[in-house]
Amino acid sequence: MNLSVFGVKIHVSVLFCAMIAFLLLIDQSGMMTAAISAAVIHELGHLSYMLIKNLRPRRIEMYPACIKIVRDPAPCGYKSEIALALSGPLLNLICCVAALVVYKIIYADFWVLVIGAVNLALGGFQLLPIIGLDGGDVLKCLLLQVLPIKTAGIVCAVTSVVLIAAAVLAGVYLLVSDYGNPTLVLAALYLAALLIIKVKSN
8 A cells, every 4th residue: 555645655555454454453451552552653753853954754663563654875984873773662661661751640540651661672682783673873883983984884783693692592491481482582582683684675
C-alpha cells in the first residue's frame, strides 16, 4: 500500500499490516497496544528532529522487521547524525519519565506504569550498539571520526555479532531454565535478521 502525506511518500507492506493485525488479535493483555504506541513515539522522535533540522524525509517504508525513514542525502555531519539516531530513544525515555510523574502525582493506574516501562524498554533496546538499531548508528558515526570506513564497518559488525551471540546464549539459558521465557531468544533472532537485512542492503 502506497500513500502520500504532506508530500512524504509512505509505503506500508502487506506483511507489516498482517503482522500488526495478528499481534493485536492475539493480544489479550493489552501489552501489544502499549508496545506499538511506544514504537510510534520512537519514530516520531526521529521525525521531529528531522523537521527541526530541515532534514526532509522523502519516504517512510514499513516492513515487518523495521520502519525505515529515507531522507534527502544532504550531508549533516556526524554530530547531527548522532543526534538524529538518539532522538527516537530520547523521546521514549521522556515519555517514561512523564508516565512516572503522572503515576506519582496525578493518576496511579497500572497502565500508566506499563506505558512508562514499555517506552523505557524500547528506548534502552534501541540504544544497543548493534547494526540496525539506533545505538549501532551512533557507534558507526563515532568510529568514522577516528577510523577508515572499512575498519569502522568491521568493528560495528563484530560488535553486533558478539552482542547478538551473547543474547542468544542468555536467551537459551533462560528458556531451558526454570524461567522458560522465550523473549530474549526472540529478540536476539530479530536482531540477527535485522543485521542480515542491513548487511545485504549495503
